[in-house]
Amino acid sequence: MVSAGQHNGTSTENCQICHGQLEYFNLGRELSCFRCGIKETANIVCPNGHYICDKCHGEGLFDTVKDYVLKSKSINPLEIAEYLMNLDNVPMLGCENAWIAAAALMSALKNEGTAKVTDELIVEVLNRTKKQAIGGYCGLTGVCGIVPAIGACFSVILGASCSKDRETAIVMSVAGRIIGTIAKETGPCCCKNFLRKSLDESVKMVKEHLCISLTIAREDNVCKYVDRHPHGCRKEKCSYYKNT
């Protein structure tokens, strides 16, 4: 049994600076970002003390994701997401994958037309997602960054806020369904699986709550990131794994 506060072990994920094996702590410590110097409480560091803050982890990529989805013409969110996941600078794990989830869903909705999604609203969703999608917190608090990502899409489209009633209830129930979907896919967490499953579920919820039909994910979607997973791919437990 693991007691609260104990060292939470190592992973096979590597430090972006020295490629050392990252260590996870149950109790956060004050660390300085190796890149920008910001001091903050964090739970992931390499043995040489390199810590990279979430802002620096996704540096440059935010604009890449944004620029691509503003130009895309697809109404298939998974197709948009697969293109972005395949870019060289998208990490295997990390909340850059949550930005992709939000961006892909909003872009597909804009291209479908009914929801009257503008470029400005897509940027709004991305900015909201960035505030709550924080790398590693899927395990640390139970909230994967894809949850606020999809929640932000519905919130912006429905105009939800604290003062609203039904709109906010729908956004919360959408967030609940996303976390429920992802919880069935853990062991270890995989941002690629979470992103694909969440978009599948989102397309269903878009139909239910907004009466909009987006193109459904491809049935033959085979994951090509099996060897890149630092904690080890779930293989047969994952529906995107094909043993070729």
Ligand SMILES: [Zn+2]
């Ligand atoms: Zn390092």
Ligand SMILES: [Zn+2]
């Ligand atoms: Zn930084």
